[in-house]
Amino acid sequence: MNLSYFISKRISREQRSGFASTIHKIAIVSIGIGLGAAIVSFLIMKGFQETIQNKIYGFNGHLLITKLTPSNSVDEEPMDFHIDAYDHPEQYPYIRHMQEYAHKTGLVKTEDEVLGVVFKGVGKSFDQKAFRENLVAGEFIDFPDSSHSNQVVISQIIADKLRAKVGDFIIVHFFQNPPRFRKLKIAGIYETNLSEYFDSKVILGDIRLIARLNDWAEGVSGGLEVFVYDPEHAEEAREVLAESTDFDMRIDLISERYQQVFEWLGLVNRQVVILLCIILTVVCVNMISIVLILVMERTQMIGMLKALGGNDRLVRSIFIYQGFSLVIKGLFLGNLIGLGLCSLQYYFKIAKLNPHDYYMSFVPISWHWETVGMLNLLTLMVVTAVLIIPTEVIVRIRPIKAIRFD
Known part of the structure; x- marks a missing residue:
């Protein structure tokens, strides 16, 4: 012992x-x-x-692929999103999912309020599971097969300002020449509490509505959101994607876009x-x-x-x-x-x-x-x-x- x-x-x-x-x-x-x-x-x-x-990742993905443009406008230049990584993500290491998106600015008008918003168009490929924890009321958009959906998901902040609830209709006036507007139904309400980035201005809708307003062809979007298995491998995923995308494409890390946070x-x-x-x-x-x-x-x-x-x-x-x-x-x-x-x-x-x-x-x-x-x-x-x-x-x-x- x-x-x-x-x-x-x-x-x-x-x-x-x-x-x-x-x-x-x-x-x-x-x-x-x-x-x-x-x-x-x-x-x-x-x-x-x-x-x-x-x-942040549930709203934007870990990487963004967009077309290079000298403009700082919210509205993106159209791009063909059917790149090889989108159609065959399983062949690319680190990448879990890719989804198309587009933005368009506009105004929401009611009898008492006028509010500037950014309409974010998403499609059937949108990762609803990652976003669902942000939903506080209603459901996500129901995407029909034949045409675009007239449903939108707005934030709790916007709903409070407009005094709107699930099931109500809002009229969105889009900035373009000539101006156009659409009457859209509120399908759900989200809340991320990141008001300065999302809640105070972003509403979600069907990307096919933006494509129709912009006269885009089928298979075109404003960009691609890329989800990786592990956020720590986002930089490696960007290097892999850079080798397979065209020279006029830009790949940004979400951590760089929201660097302050x-x-x-x-x-x-x-x-x-x-x-x-x-x-x-x-x-x-x-x-x-x-x-x-x-x-x-x-x-x-x-x-x-x-x-x-x-x-x-x-x-x-x-x-x-x-x-x-x-x-x-x-x-x-x-x-x-x-x-x-x-x-x-x-x-x-x-x-x-x-x-x-x-x-x-x-x-x-x-x-x-x-x-x-x-x-x-x-x-x-x-x-x-x-x-x-x-x-x-x-x-x-x-x-x-x-x-x-x-």
């Missing part, structure tokens, strides 16, 4: 009451609170990032990492203090062990085992605290947010078990490594003085 481990276990059993027991509990609680705070912070951060990214998410990530460093520092300082107290309390025992022939390594190992035991108990408590609080928020939505400021109505939780495992491993490694520092005091303890120590 390992002698250091055996002595450590005996000491722990003897210290179940009194001052040493209190010190042990303080160590366990400090590690538990620190790890719990780190788990909550990282899972909330992941939730923020994924919620906002999914809203993604930079904000990166800033949140850095802040959480800084918080983790602060937590680990506090936990490590606490553990150094606690082990020093334990060493001072057992000075006579250290002197006796050295007098009986025990070397410094043996004696130091005793306190490292003690500290390691406290760390394991602290990790268990930390997981209980962190995962317990996250579970309460995930299932009961206790903490609410202002959606106009945070783009969501409650604090999101995203279950990333690899992140939880990484936090546990990092805390275990850092705090255990730090235990070596206070045990350096043992090297300077002399047996005779230690035995007399009171």
Whole structure:
């Protein structure tokens, strides 16, 4: 049997009451609170990032393919969207789905309101599953086989301004020469809370309506939205597509188009990492203090062990085992605290947010078990490594003085 481990276990059993027991509990609680705070912070951060990214990607895809044009107009130049990657996406790595789209500006007029909007035309290929979580009322557009649909999906903000609801009709006046208008039925209402980008101006309709207004031929759109399996591989997907598309095509990353939002998410990530460093520092300082107290309390025992022939390594190992035991108990408590609080928020939505400021109505939780495992491993490694520092005091303890120590 390992002698250091055996002595450590005996000491722990003897210290179940009194001052040493209190010190042990303080160590366990400090590690538990620190790890719990780190788990909550990282899972909330992941939730923020994924919620906002999914809203943006669900509305636009991960990449946009458009025709090169010197104009900055919202209305795109027409392009033939039946490229090889659209017809055979399974032959291209990273690409999950492609769908055509087009934009056209206009005005929505009611008896009391006039509102400028961007009409986004989509087709049957539109990924309704990715967008459906944004629907708050009604259904998505029903695309007929013979002609274009007269249904639209508007945002909650636009619906409130127009005092409209599902089933009502709105008249959209499109900017072109000569001007044209269409009477369209509200099929559904969406809400992403990204009002400055989508909700305040974008309504969704049938792309065939835009094609008819623009006198486009069949198989023509304003661009293509590309979905990849993993957003981290969007850049690789762009390189693959660049090799197979014509020179007059432009391929943009959505993360670059909405750079301000993604930079904000990166800033949140850095802040959480800084918080983790602060937590680990506090936990490590606490553990150094606690082990020093334990060493001072057992000075006579250290002197006796050295007098009986025990070397410094043996004696130091005793306190490292003690500290390691406290760390394991602290990790268990930390997981209980962190995962317990996250579970309460995930299932009961206790903490609410202002959606106009945070783009969501409650604090999101995203279950990333690899992140939880990484936090546990990092805390275990850092705090255990730090235990070596206070045990350096043992090297300077002399047996005779230690035995007399009171």
